[in-house]
Amino acid sequence: MLKSSLGKKYVMSITGQLVCAFLVMHLAGNLALFAGKETFNKYAAMLEANKVLLYAAEAGLISIFLLHILTAIRLSLGNRAARPEKYAVYKASGEKRMASGTMIFSGLVILTFLVVHICQFKFTPRVGDTPTIYDVVQSYFAQPQWVIFYVSCIWVLSTHLFHGFQSSFQSFGLNHPRYTPMIKAGGALYAVSMCVGYTAIPIFMYLGKGG
Amino acid sequence: MSDTINLTLKLWQQKGPNEKGRFLTYEAKNISTHASFLEMLDVVNDELMEKGEEPIAFDHDCREGICGMCSLVINGRPHGPDGGITACQLHMRKFKDGETVWIEPWRAKAFPVVRDLVVDRGAFDRIIQAGGFVNVNNGGAADANALPIPKRNAEAAMDAAACIGCGACVAACRNASAMLFVAAKVSHLSFLPQGAVEKRERVLNMVKAMDEEGFGSCTNGGQCEAECPKEISVSNIARMNREYLAASLSSS
Ligand code: HEM
Ligand code: FES
Numbered sequence: 001m002l003k004s005s006l007g008k009k010y011v012m013s014i015t016g017q018l019v020c021a022f023l024v025m026h027l028a029g030n031l032a033l034f035a036g037k038e039t040f041n042k043y044a045a046m047l048e049a050n051k052v053l054l055y056a057a058e059a060g061l062i063s064i065f066l067l068h069i070l071t072a073i074r075l076s077l078g079n080r081a082a083r084p085e086k087y088a089v090y091k092a093s094g095e096k097r098m099a100s101g102t103m104i105f106s107g108l109v110i111l112t113f114l115v116v117h118i119c120q121f122k123f124t125p126r127v128g129d130t131p132t133i134y135d136v137v138q139s140y141f142a143q144p145q146w147v148i149f150y151v152s153c154i155w156v157l158s159t160h161l162f163h164g165f166q167s168s169f170q171s172f173g174l175n176h177p178r179y180t181p182m183i184k185a186g187g188a189l190y191a192v193s194m195c196v197g198y199t200a201i202p203i204f205m206y207l208g209k210g211g
Numbered sequence: 212m213s214d215t216i217n218l219t220l221k222l223w224q225q226k227g228p229n230e231k232g233r234f235l236t237y238e239a240k241n242i243s244t245h246a247s248f249l250e251m252l253d254v255v256n257d258e259l260m261e262k263g264e265e266p267i268a269f270d271h272d273c274r275e276g277i278c279g280m281c282s283l284v285i286n287g288r289p290h291g292p293d294g295g296i297t298a299c300q301l302h303m304r305k306f307k308d309g310e311t312v313w314i315e316p317w318r319a320k321a322f323p324v325v326r327d328l329v330v331d332r333g334a335f336d337r338i339i340q341a342g343g344f345v346n347v348n349n350g351g352a353a354d355a356n357a358l359p360i361p362k363r364n365a366e367a368a369m370d371a372a373a374c375i376g377c378g379a380c381v382a383a384c385r386n387a388s389a390m391l392f393v394a395a396k397v398s399h400l401s402f403l404p405q406g407a408v409e410k411r412e413r414v415l416n417m418v419k420a421m422d423e424e425g426f427g428s429c430t431n432g433g434q435c436e437a438e439c440p441k442e443i444s445v446s447n448i449a450r451m452n453r454e455y456l457a458a459s460l461s462s463s
Contacts (some may be wrong), residue, residue, distance in 0.1 A: 001459035004418055005388075005428035006452060072429030075428050080384035082320050088234065089313040090219070092383035092434040100432035101385055119369030166432040173453025175446045 005078075013168035015068035020165060020190070022061060027197045033205065037134040045134045069111060076104040082114050099163035106160040113153035141205035151200040158195035165190050216308040220255065222267050223315045228323045228331075235267070244304040244367045248291060249281060252314075262434055269328040274299040276440065279375030282382070283328055284315040289379035289438045291333075297377065297440045310422050317378050319387035322425040332378050333422040335392060337375075341420035342413035343396040344407045358377060358404050366400035371395045373441040380435035380443075386427030391435035394451035395443050401454060411458040417454055 001007040032043040063076060081167070099106075120140055121133070130136045140146045165187035172181070218239045225232030235258075243249050249271050254450040256266035263385045272280040280299040285291035291301040306312060314328065372395075380391035397414050400406030405412070429448060 001455075004455075005426075006418055006455045007459070009452070010456065013235050039441045079388075079430070081429035082387035082425060083318055085232075085318050087284060087315055087318055089284075089287035089315070089349075090387070093287065093437040094278060100430055101438060103430060126429050163431075170431045170449050171429075171446070171452060173451075173456060175449030179356075 005075075008075055008092065009171040011067055011071045012075070012172040013072070017163050018064050018167050019068065022064075023060060023161075023194055030201060031197070033134070033137065034200055037045040037132070040134045041132050042058060045150045055158075056188070065114075072104060072107055099159045100167070103160060103163060106156045106159075109153060109156045110160060111199065115159070132167075135202045144206065147202045147206045151199045154198045160193045161194055162188060214244055216303065216306060216310075217246060218242060218306060218309075219311040221311065222314045222327070224267065225316075225324050226300055226329055232324065232327075238260035242303055244302070244306075245275070246302040246303045247299060247305065248283070248285070249299050253449075262386040267328060268270040268458050270330075271299055276300045277289035277375060280378035282317050282330060282332075282378060284313075284317065286313050286384055288320060289317070289382040289384045290377075291442050294437075295440060295442050297375075300440075317382035317453065319378075319381050319426065321389070321426050322378060322381065324421070330378075332376070332430075334375050334426070335378065335389070337424065338393060338417055338420045339396065340390070342409070342416035343400070344401075346402060346409065348404065356367040360403060364402045371402070371443065372448055374399070374439075374443055375441060376439060379438050379440060381426060383434040384429075385426065385432055385434060388429045388435075389421050389424070390448050390451070391439060391443055391445065393417050394447040397454060398447040401450075410454065414451060414454045414458050418451075 002011060029043060031046070032040045088133075100122060121136060124136045125131065126132060130139050141150075166184045169180075169183050174180075213274050219232045219235070220237040220239050223232055224235045237255060237256055239251065242254065249269070252267065252269055257283070259266050259403040270280045270282050272278040274281075274334075276297040276299060279297070283290070283298040285298065285301070290296060290298045293301055316322075316328045317325050317330045317332075323333055345350055354424055367442035374392060376392065378389075378392070381387050381389050384390075397417060400413060401410045431445070431448075433445060436443065
């Protein structure tokens with residue numbers, strides 16, 4: 001089944017939804033930044049306390065991401081190959097042309113962002129001027145270029161979510177005259193919430209309101 | 212409003228499947244706005260032949276929107292700028308005097324160009340051969356109302372059966388995916404008691420055949436539904452997706 005085009009879409013759909021759920025948890029946790037240095041450091045220490053759980057969660061996340069990314073690349077290459085000669089003029093209308101047509105590009109931006117993000121917040125040594133994770137975060141978000149980088153990447157991520165969230169239901173065969181409009185509205189709400197939530201962190205920390 | 216218009220046509224010319232194609236620019240003069248799009252092409256071809264040039268090959272048959280043969284991407288949209296119709300049902304009054312009109316074939320790896328604007332849609336036939344049918348025992352015809360079919364199912368089957376297999380979904384799809392076509396056939400047959408019996412094998416075999424033809428996969432962008440001359444809904448694609456999932460996870 002997983003070799004078929006539909007099977008690959010099931011993989012995209014499940015892994016995409018799992019990452020969507022992770023995004024909610026990650027945001028909820030990070031909002032602790034607004035509660036001040038002590039609270040956030042306590043939260044971070046709690047996450048890092050149980051090494052077994054931490055490694056298990058990391059391994060799980062990495063495998064989900066890898067599955068999502070590798071399947072995405074295979075699908076996108078196949079889609080490209082399916083139309084070797086392009087149209088001179090192409091205006092076919094669809095629903096959300098921008099977001100749905102740029103999934104691989106928004107995806108690759110997210111991937112780049114993830115690498116940078118993990119290097120910064122996971123692997124920056126916590127010594128000297130930045131003895132705790134809170135200080136690390138604060139030092140990056142004191143620099144306007146990083147604030148702009150984070151805000152732009154999160155905006156791109158939101159376009160991915162805008163199409164992806166509702167699309168994954170259709171991929172799994174869930175389509176209903178009454179519920180599909182709700183799922184689409186829910187997807188838009190989800191994308192906007194993630195956008196607002198995640199961009200609020202760098203912006204407010206930059207403005208010095210992070211506690 | 213004047214009854215004739217002048218247009219600049221950009222017509223795709225390609226000698227054969229493996230030849231390189233190019234656009235022929237043609238000034239079409241005094242085109243009647245009452246003409247259909249294909250009649251306009253007939254006029255152009257007559258003029259080309261009078262000048263001793265090769266006419267442009269294009270597909271057509273019924274010219275009334277039921278056979279699905281006409282297959283032109285007009286100004287970037289399969290079957291042209293109007294919704295819910297085929298190219299043969301398109302009228303020249305939809306165009307403005309002096310407009311440039313780009314006319315291209317369906318473009319997909321699975322639909323090789325035969326010549327100019329004609330493509331080979333044999334891939335669809337092979338998908339149908341893989342499962343788009345119902346096996347019936349021969350003998351006397353069954354009584355028409357012997358099999359009760361709920362009105363709702365009959366309606367839904369009929370909506371899907373409106374598909375004329377023209378391939379506009381593939382032409383419109385950013386990924387040249389044939390999902391809407393296959394989904395329409397799968398839905399059409401599985402809604403009816405005669406077709407439901409072979410539901411499982413049908414969806415597995417048709418999807419397999421679809422993948423083998425080299426169509427792209429669905430990204431749920433919705434271009435197919437927007438450009439389908441019969442306005443077939445993408446909810447059929449969701450139905451196929453869940454039938455395929457159920458069929459893959461169950462044993463025969
Ligand atoms: C925070 C990270 C991410 C989330 C929450 C996410 C979520 C999703 C969701 C829910 C879908 C819809 C699946 C469907 O249509 O059934 C999707 C599709 C897609 N994702 Fe992601 N994704 C993420 C990262 C990435 C990355 C890093 C790539 C890298 C290449 C990527 C590439 C794609 C592509 C190409 C599709 C469309 C696949 C298709 O419809 O054929 N995504 N994503
Ligand atoms: S020629 Fe038959 S549908 Fe257009």
